[in-house]
Amino acid sequence: MVDRPPKGFLETEWEKDFDVILDPEILFPDWKAFVFKHDIVEACTAVKGRALQHILDSGAEKVIYLDPDIAVFHPLDHIAEKLDTASVILTPHQVDPNSSAVDFMDNEQISLKYGIYNLGFIAVKNDAIGNAVAAWWNDCLYRACYDSIEDGIFTDQKYCDLIPCLFDNVYIERHPGYNVASWNISQRNVKIGQDGKIAVNDDLLRFYHFTKINSDGEGMTRRFAAGNYAVFEIWNWYKRRLRTLEVPGIPNRYWHYGQLEDGTPIPKSIRLFFRNNLSLMNYENPFSVGQGSFASNYRLKGHQKFGRATRVPAEHKVACVIHAFYPELLDEMFSELANYKGKLKLFLTTPADKVGHVQTALKRYKFDAEVIVTANHGRDVLPFLTVLKKIDPEEFSLILKLHTKRSKHLDNGEKWRRELLACFIKPDELSAAVRIFNDRPDVGILGPAGHNVSMEGYMGSNETHLNALKARMGVGDLKISKLGFIAGSIFMARPAALQALSDLNLQSREFEHEASQTDGTIAHAIERAWTFSAAARLLKVATKPIDTRGGSLHIEEAAVASYDFAPRSHDIAAE
Numbered sequence: 001m002v003d004r005p006p007k008g009f010l011e012t013e014w015e016k017d018f019d020v021i022l023d024p025e026i027l028f029p030d031w032k033a034f035v036f037k038h039d040i041v042e043a044c045t046a047v048k049g050r051a052l053q054h055i056l057d058s059g060a061e062k063v064i065y066l067d068p069d070i071a072v073f074h075p076l077d078h079i080a081e082k083l084d085t086a087s088v089i090l091t092p093h094q095v096d097p098n099s100s101a102v103d104f105m106d107n108e109q110i111s112l113k114y115g116i117y118n119l120g121f122i123a124v125k126n127d128a129i130g131n132a133v134a135a136w137w138n139d140c141l142y143r144a145c146y147d148s149i150e151d152g153i154f155t156d157q158k159y160c161d162l163i164p165c166l167f168d169n170v171y172i173e174r175h176p177g178y179n180v181a182s183w184n185i186s187q188r189n190v191k192i193g194q195d196g197k198i199a200v201n202d203d204l205l206r207f208y209h210f211t212k213i214n215s216d217g218e219g220m221t222r223r224f225a226a227g228n229y230a231v232f233e234i235w236n237w238y239k240r241r242l243r244t245l246e247v248p249g250i251p252n253r254y255w256h257y258g259q260l261e262d263g264t265p266i267p268k269s270i271r272l273f274f275r276n277n278l279s280l281m282n283y284e285n286p287f288s289v290g291q292g293s294f295a296s297n298y299r300l301k302g303h304q305k306f307g308r309a310t311r312v313p314a315e316h317k318v319a320c321v322i323h324a325f326y327p328e329l330l331d332e333m334f335s336e337l338a339n340y341k342g343k344l345k346l347f348l349t350t351p352a353d354k355v356g357h358v359q360t361a362l363k364r365y366k367f368d369a370e371v372i373v374t375a376n377h378g379r380d381v382l383p384f385l386t387v388l389k390k391i392d393p394e395e396f397s398l399i400l401k402l403h404t405k406r407s408k409h410l411d412n413g414e415k416w417r418r419e420l421l422a423c424f425i426k427p428d429e430l431s432a433a434v435r436i437f438n439d440r441p442d443v444g445i446l447g448p449a450g451h452n453v454s455m456e457g458y459m460g461s462n463e464t465h466l467n468a469l470k471a472r473m474g475v476g477d478l479k480i481s482k483l484g485f486i487a488g489s490i491f492m493a494r495p496a497a498l499q500a501l502s503d504l505n506l507q508s509r510e511f512e513h514e515a516s517q518t519d520g521t522i523a524h525a526i527e528r529a530w531t532f533s534a535a536a537r538l539l540k541v542a543t544k545p546i547d548t549r550g551g552s553l554h555i556e557e558a559a560v561a562s563y564d565f566a567p568r569s570h571d572i573a574a575e
Helices: 013-017 031-036 040-046 048-057 077-082 101-114 128-144 158-166 216-225 229-245 268-275 278-282 327-337 352-363 381-388 413-422 427-439 463-473 495-502 522-535 569-574
Strands: 062-066 070-072 088-090 121-125 170-172 190-192 198-200 207-209 317-323 343-350 368-373 398-403 443-448 452-454 484-486 491-493 540-544
Touching (some): 048 062, 062 077, 088 128, 088 158, 128 158, 268 495, 317 327, 327 352, 327 413, 327 427, 352 368, 381 495, 427 443, 443 495, 463 495, 463 522, 491 495, 495 522, 522 540
Parallel strands (some): 317 343, 343 368, 443 540
Antiparallel strands (some): 070 207, 088 121, 190 198
16 A cells, blocks of 8 residues: 555555555545655554554454564464453553663663553454544644654654553563564573474464564564574574565566656655655645646755755854764864854763763853753764754755764874864855855765775775665665765765765664774764765765865865775775
8 A cells, every 4th residue: 555566566465364445545635745745654544543443343252463574473362362352452562671771771761752561562442442543643643653753752652652541452472582673682581392382481473573674673683693593593483484485577666656757766855855844745646746836836846855955045054063982172163163164063961970071161151051861872973863854944055963982092182083073164165164164065975185095996895785775765776886974974965965874763772882993883984874875866975175265166076096094805804
């Protein structure tokens, strides 16, 4: 219902085993305008409430919903029997407390953020309460089924935290064999018996949730399952089964509603623009491209022009995001940024034990500033991704990413930091950077001259992580040859250039524990992945002179082959 087969794809053999709804307008008369507001995950979850109502209205006595990435290993008779007395059954992400601080952050804390219950499963009885839950859930999802954590919403899932509060006769299934997944595997001991039966904490495994197969879900499983080899036997079995069921002819990452009728990809920013402007709901088919269409009227005909004009508007505003792990270095930045005459807001991320130092530094200046407490996890990258979700591209035209860089493993670390910062924190240099974005709508990310480093020469130990990120952003086929990345992770960018990576919604548990690593972590891979995020919007990475007082605003797109502040990949391999 939430997709259409690609051209030439006629596979229908599977339909004989199901009652199938292929026409979404049966349930959603305004389907095209409705689905245009959602990305693929939002769309797939937004239909669940109305589909549940439809199935109950069709006479089903009991309904069990399972996500498509779930495999059932033993009968669910217990659930069916429990619906004789319960109206709704939910499974929590967590049913056992975690003891370590990191496991708590990656499990309990994440559950509070994305939802207490995992909505890969829900069971509902066709009674008064079950129907009331279905109607309420449908209303919620029709109004706002979005990935919008800052608004307290996470697709269809976060709403369901309220179900036990709003409705009676709700049963919480805590059996360890239900909804086993990466988010609870740290507390689930999986064993495969000689008879082939699979047990979890000495109870039968009922179903396993293979969330985010071949990506971060598998990485989290490797991290939390550790030596539990039965888990990896199950994962390998599942991947083999997927390969046997693959249907040839479906393009990679295909989604019918991911593009206009002429094939132009639809960025997330345009979906946000469409859904946040109620007057645009008059377009019954925003996917069309003819005269008088949404695309035509808003000049959305080309990929680069799809959305708001890429040039910085006259009344631009810069969001300056600073990760302050070393708050004693903030005055170095504040003393310069305070003299910038344009519109600027600071977003400062810092661990809880350093908040006082940050606030003390701020008192000496009159900034529009917001301090966000973050864990000491994910270097400067994870805090930046967290803030990125808060930055409204309708308000901020440009994002300046800074951090209090020490690089203690380098003899020239202090020189590195000063050179990177000098390119942007001085008022004249920041103004020059803004002018470059005005003049060059094809540039998405701007770094300091000499710091756009060859991707090929300075890949380090990051290729595996980077390839996974590229694939998830839909640019897996883009080659690294001749591409560069801004080393040092200090740069200026358009929000659109960062959107593809931001849309991956990387979570805390995907980042390695802090152990003074200098290479090979997902944070190091993301430093390189920003280039591919920009490429996903057909935007370039370039550099500006560190000092433009000579009047030159010449920008350079070519990556440098030699870099004083990092060893080349072949040098790392030789060590």
